[in-house]
Amino acid sequence: MASLFEQLARAVIDGNNKVTPQLVSQAFQEGISAEDVLNKGLLAGMEEVGRLFKAEEYYVPEVLLSARAMRAAMEVLRPALVKSGVEPKGRVALGTVKGDLHDIGKDLVGMMLEGGGYQVKDLGRDVAPRDFVEAALSGEVQVVGLSALLTTTMENMRATIKALEESGAREKVKVIVGGAPVTEAYAEEIGADGYGEDAVSALEKVKELIGA
Numbered sequence: 001m002a003s004l005f006e007q008l009a010r011a012v013i014d015g016n017n018k019v020t021p022q023l024v025s026q027a028f029q030e031g032i033s034a035e036d037v038l039n040k041g042l043l044a045g046m047e048e049v050g051r052l053f054k055a056e057e058y059y060v061p062e063v064l065l066s067a068r069a070m071r072a073a074m075e076v077l078r079p080a081l082v083k084s085g086v087e088p089k090g091r092v093a094l095g096t097v098k099g100d101l102h103d104i105g106k107d108l109v110g111m112m113l114e115g116g117g118y119q120v121k122d123l124g125r126d127v128a129p130r131d132f133v134e135a136a137l138s139g140e141v142q143v144v145g146l147s148a149l150l151t152t153t154m155e156n157m158r159a160t161i162k163a164l165e166e167s168g169a170r171e172k173v174k175v176i177v178g179g180a181p182v183t184e185a186y187a188e189e190i191g192a193d194g195y196g197e198d199a200v201s202a203l204e205k206v207k208e209l210i211g212a
């Protein structure tokens with residue numbers, strides 16, 4: 001019998017949006033932490049989906065089914081990651097950059113930040129530089145987070161930071177970046193204030209940058 005983590009990963013790989021959330025609930029009943037459910041189950045499955053896609057064993061429709069299963073599971077995870085009713089420690093605008101439709105990682109970062117006591121303004125995906133600028137100029141957020149999953153759209157992080165600089169909004173906010181192809185060195189190169197390799201480090205980075 002496969003372990004619950006293996007079953008979770010398998011359900012994501014199979015794109016089963018009924019069984020995946022059920023398994024998350026079962027894991028909670030068995031006392032497994034949200035972090036383990038995420039890392040050892042769901043993300044392990046997503047990694048395999050990426051491998052299958054690269055090997056051309058999976059195509060976009062299969063990947064979309066897996067993404068849908070992952071989303072269904074995240075809804076069950078959400079209450080465990082997100083606390084509510086407390087005065088926010090700060091506000092963060094999050095978006096996936098222009099041309100990029102990957103938003104699962106961004107949403108996980110958002111949930112983790114909310115769980116850490118920050119309020120998140122979700123700008124969505126395929127977000128144009130001017131929309132990040134608008135969020136920064138609104139004065140409502142202290143941090144702007146950019147996500148990119150494609151090597152081609154990563155460059156739009158640079159363009160977004162440039163647009164923030166040109167509009168004068170750059171001084172008003174800290175900028176953090178992340179997403180699978182992004183590195184600490186790239187973050188530095190494009191002038192971001194911070195990089196987070198996963199949702200937990202995103203939260204740590206925000207705490208560090210705004211000191212709350």
Ligand code: B12
Nearest residue numbers: 050101102103104105145147150151178179180196198199
């Ligand atoms: C799901 C998926 C899709 C789904 C997305 C659905 C959705 N709503 O998000 C769909 C089917 C739409 C898709 C489409 C495409 N995809 Co795709 N996709 C994936 C896949 C399998 C998983 C991505 C994912 O959700 N991972 C799980 C999340 C939790 O991880 P994450 O995003 O990395 O986020 C974590 C960290 O990076 C970090 N993080 C993320 N954002 C941020 C932001 C900040 C501020 C911080 C601090 C941290 C942070 O924290 C997160 C949580 O820990 C990956 C392969 C992979 N294993 O990564 C390919 C992958 C990203 N896709 C790829 C490709 C090529 C495409 C397409 C071009 C395919 C095509 N031919 O059409 C299109 C592009 C569409 C577009 N314009 O964006 C390639 C990219 C190659 C490259 N290097 O550029 C990958 C790597 C697959 C592969 N192995 O080839 N895809």
